[in-house]
Amino acid sequence: MRYWLIKSEPDAFSIDDLQRVKREPWTGVRNYQARNSMRDDMQPGDLAIFYHSNATPPGSVGVARVAGEAYPDPTQFDEKSDYYDPKSNPDAPRWLLRDFEFVAKFPTPVSLTEMKEDPALEGMVVTLKGTRLSITPVEAKHFKHVCKLGGWKP
């Protein structure tokens, strides 16, 4: 079992949206490192902190679960999509994704500021300066601590 953090802008897709739809394909990731995490490193059942970026305040708001295996992101072939990638070949798709299932919304959201100030979360990627990666691995102890701060028991 591995742990992850996935970022989403709540204006585009929030934890409430995930709670409503229950399961969502994580479309639009166009960064190779993040793609490799989804393609190679995730296992069905892994848990991920759901993080709101570009929010007020930014922070961790819940938990999602990796649902199923990696498959091609359909938006890369959709000319009308913002995520259309004309260089991606349908015979060898460049962008793969996973579905995520809703697990929990934290009773108490954990702001980025709070995470940065907490010594127990030292070294967690999302708290480091200049980290723009939308999908990052999370250590088990960090995952558990964020859940505790959020008032949720795994």
Place this chain on the structure above:
DNA sequence: GCCAACGTTGGC
């Protein structure tokens, strides 16, 4: 393969 220019992310 270097690296300058450019685009994007995302906190503030």
Place this chain on the structure above:
DNA sequence: GCCAACGTTGGC
């Protein structure tokens, strides 16, 4: 809206 960080692109 600003801008630091940093990934990508493309000329050479």
